[in-house]
Amino acid sequence: MTALLDSSSRSLVFAVFSVFVVICLMLCVITGADEDDRALVRSDSRRLRSWQQGIAMGGDTTTVATVTVLVGMVATTGFDGLGVMLGSLVGVLLFLVLVIEPLRAHASLTAPDLLDARGSGGSAVRVAWGVVTLMVCFPLLVVQLVVVGNVAAALLGQPGARTGCIVVIGCVMTALAVSGGIRGTGVVMITKSAIALPVLVVAAVLVLHRFGGDLGRLLDAASLGSGTGEAFLRPGGYTGDGWVGAVNRVGQIFGMTMATLAMPAVLMRAIATKSPRGARTVGRWMLGELVLLYGALAVVGVGAAALVGTVLREAGPSAQVFTPLLLGRALDDGGLLVAALACVLFLTALAAVVDVTLAAGITLGRDVLAATGDRQAGRLDGTASRWSAALTGLAAAAVAVVCADWNLVVVSTLWLALCGAALAPVLLYALYWPGFTARGALWCLWGATAVCVVALVVSPYASGTPTSIMPGHDFRLWDVTIPGVVTVPAGFLLGWLGSVTDRRRRTGGAGRPSGVTHARAVQR
Amino acid sequence: MEFYEAERLRLGVGLRVGVRIAVVWLVYVAGAALVPGMYGTDVLGGLSLGALAALVPLGVGLHGVLVYGRRVDRRIAAANEADDRRWA
Numbered sequence: 027m028t029a030l031l032d033s034s035s036r037s038l039v040f041a042v043f044s045v046f047v048v049i050c051l052m053l054c055v056i057t058g059a060d061e062d063d064r065a066l067v068r069s070d071s072r073r074l075r076s077w078q079q080g081i082a083m084g085g086d087t088t089t090v091a092t093v094t095v096l097v098g099m100v101a102t103t104g105f106d107g108l109g110v111m112l113g114s115l116v117g118v119l120l121f122l123v124l125v126i127e128p129l130r131a132h133a134s135l136t137a138p139d140l141l142d143a144r145g146s147g148g149s150a151v152r153v154a155w156g157v158v159t160l161m162v163c164f165p166l167l168v169v170q171l172v173v174v175g176n177v178a179a180a181l182l183g184q185p186g187a188r189t190g191c192i193v194v195i196g197c198v199m200t201a202l203a204v205s206g207g208i209r210g211t212g213v214v215m216i217t218k219s220a221i222a223l224p225v226l227v228v229a230a231v232l233v234l235h236r237f238g239g240d241l242g243r244l245l246d247a248a249s250l251g252s253g254t255g256e257a258f259l260r261p262g263g264y265t266g267d268g269w270v271g272a273v274n275r276v277g278q279i280f281g282m283t284m285a286t287l288a289m290p291a292v293l294m295r296a297i298a299t300k301s302p303r304g305a306r307t308v309g310r311w312m313l314g315e316l317v318l319l320y321g322a323l324a325v326v327g328v329g330a331a332a333l334v335g336t337v338l339r340e341a342g343p344s345a346q347v348f349t350p351l352l353l354g355r356a357l358d359d360g361g362l363l364v365a366a367l368a369c370v371l372f373l374t375a376l377a378a379v380v381d382v383t384l385a386a387g388i389t390l391g392r393d394v395l396a397a398t399g400d401r402q403a404g405r406l407d408g409t410a411s412r413w414s415a416a417l418t419g420l421a422a423a424a425v426a427v428v429c430a431d432w433n434l435v436v437v438s439t440l441w442l443a444l445c446g447a448a449l450a451p452v453l454l455y456a457l458y459w460p461g462f463t464a465r466g467a468l469w470c471l472w473g474a475t476a477v478c479v480v481a482l483v484v485s486p487y488a489s490g491t492p493t494s495i496m497p498g499h500d501f502r503l504w505d506v507t508i509p510g511v512v513t514v515p516a517g518f519l520l521g522w523l524g525s526v527t528d529r530r531r532r533t534g535g536a537g538r539p540s541g542v543t544h545a546r547a548v549q550r
Numbered sequence: 551m552e553f554y555e556a557e558r559l560r561l562g563v564g565l566r567v568g569v570r571i572a573v574v575w576l577v578y579v580a581g582a583a584l585v586p587g588m589y590g591t592d593v594l595g596g597l598s599l600g601a602l603a604a605l606v607p608l609g610v611g612l613h614g615v616l617v618y619g620r621r622v623d624r625r626i627a628a629a630n631e632a633d634d635r636r637w638a
Contacts, residue, residue: 105589105600109582112604116575119611123618124568127560245596259598260590261582272583279579302560306619313615458565 034361036181039368046217046373047198053213054206074212076304079295080311082215082381086291087118087316090170090375091438093222093323094177098346100327101338102252103263106278107327111320113279117286118316122309125287126296128457130305133297136392137290137453141467144456148464154471156393158448159290161475163386164422165437167379171196171426172434173347174375180348181368189427196423199376203383203415208298211380218377222370223319229350229367230322232357233329248328251335258331265508274508281510284446288453290385291378329353383422387415436487436495439508440478447513448474455521462525469524474517481509556626563621567614575607 074082092114100107132143138155141147171192178191202214237244249258257263265274286292299305330338330353337352338345345352350371354364391410429437452470455462482488484503489496506512582589582600589600 105582105598108601108604112608113579116571116607116611119615120568120571122615123564123571127622128557128564131557131560241597242595249596256592257590259592259596259601261586261600267586271586275583275586276579279582280576283575310615313612458561 036183036365038362038365039181039372042365042369043372046221046369047376050202050214050217050376051198051205053217054202054210057206057210057213073298073300074209076300076307077311078212078216079299080308081219081315082212083292083295083308083312084315084319085215085219085374085377086295086381087114087286087289087312088222088319088374089166089378090173090371093226093350093371093374094173094347097323097327097330098338098349099264100324101248101330101335101349102343102346104248104252104254104258104328104331105261106264106275108324109261109275109279110282111324113282114286115316115320117283118309118313120283121287121292122306122313125453125457126305126309127302129293129296129453130299131302135297136388137293137297137449138393139297141452141456141464144462146456146462146464146467151464151467151471152393154468155449155452156389158444158471158475159389160386160394160418162441162445162449163290163382163389164418164425165441167382167386167418167422168426168429169434169438169441170375170379170382171423172430174372174379175426175430177347177351177368177371177375181351188430192426192430193423195376195379196419196426199379199383200416200419200423202376202380203387203419204412206380206384208294208384211377211384212295214380215377218373219315222374223315223322225366225370226319226322226326229354229357229363230325230329232363233325233333233353236329236333236357244325244328244332247332248335249331251333252331253335253339270505273506273511277506277508277510277512281442281446281508281514284450284510284514285442288445288449290389290445290449291381294381294385294388326350326353329357333357379419379422383415383419386418387411387413390414390418433487433493433495436482439487440482443478443481443509443513444475446510447478447517451514451517451521455518455525459525462521463528463530465528465530466521466523466525470517470521473520473524474513477516477520478509478513481506481513485509555629559625559629560622563618563625567618567621571607571611571614574610578603578607 096107096110098107099110129137129140133139137159138147138152141151141155174195175188175192178195179185179188182191203211206214234241234244237247245259249255252258254263261275262271265271265278296305296308299308327349330349333356334349334352338349341348350367351364354367355361357363388411391412391414395414396410448471451474452467455466455470484501485507486494486502486505487507488494488502490500490502491497581603586600589598589603591599593599593602
């Protein structure tokens, strides 16, 4: 992969990236949080407009893995990759009608405020939610840093520079998250989208232009290039056949939908919107951006199968992250498109990790560390969250350096499973089931986490195959690698069971907001 | 209108629309899991049945988002009107 960029394109990529970093730091300082307010968590005075928040939220849903690994998955497996994109889009649609408005109406700073308001909260639930959120954010940060480190080292043509790239990008993202707060990182996300979206749309248009605008020709070429033939648009390319394939497929597509309902960075931005009605407008902007983005990514993925499918097949699964760059080189010999796509990868990684770092920092500061002490609103929220964000970002960079050579697919599967099986059921129960109690929330959060971990430990990810974490041992109980079909129902079941067996369950239902939170919500 | 009442209306509409989207989506996913061969059938200029059928949950979802906003606004406005009439 050392020949991905010639020297002039390489200089262009790093010049654009450096300028972007400097501009983002300036924007974060100018628009960012003041020391004496809690704008790191939520900006009450200088709030972003609805369309700006919507674009930022759309950016939160798109990680660097979406632009690299998912596009590679579409190129090599066809339908299964497209199914993940579709699952994510349907997740956004469900988020808009089920979660965003009531969440904004009840939560003042973080999602556990909603649980407090709906009668199923408390400090134990707050800590549990915070810990599970960190278990989602931390692997996500590590995976993104490793991916962007690998891409940066390949672009430099020096594999040994990977550690340096991870450390530099980790430090930059931490600085952006700490200085910018919710408003500054929103501006970074908008800047990223303003660059990434047009570049990806242009790449998609160039792919269609290459095939004369004929979708049939493009799909035929993709079937041929991917080496799968007619099976390219048939389920099973990634998930496999038989009952294991069926279970994997449901887990993958449905699990992605559930995970999208409760992604911590998206929840953070939804809470930071102007009003419940404003949250609806924000959601529509987010949906519009994602439809355009996923449409472009799908065409780019299918185009990659058609134009560079053979190269991808020969290079193996590790080359999937370079799919957009390989396609860019095939579409434009001059190197300009490759340089632009490389910029998109860097900017996506930087912006996405900045927001996840901020979400993790806010959760650690407000839900985990402050839940046990005497929590004060205002300055302490901002200070604790600022220090927590710095700690999280630096720790993630350190862990990413150590884990850079590991098989991180299992880590990605874990955070998606946790998001869909532990966080999403608690949110939905708290909103729509008046009988949901704090005990149910605790059972759901801790129980679903345990189920997710056990499901992965007994899968081929942990043992029994040459690519497992422990290839010398074999204690797997099943061959399913995407356990969403078990973990999501288990999360719902545990939440229900914990609530109906709770002796302190309130007879009047938990649906009516409690006095203090209700008054605060009305004031807003 | 009381905050709680508006919230109840909003949740009621959201739940109905959300369940509709989720059921259509689950049927589509179940089809992909159980009859992958049928989803792979070429039906229109290289497009498979599964790829074309994906338009159904997407369409239902997009329609649901639009309907949700309209219904919530209409119901809250109607409830406010009734409230005003009661106190007039």
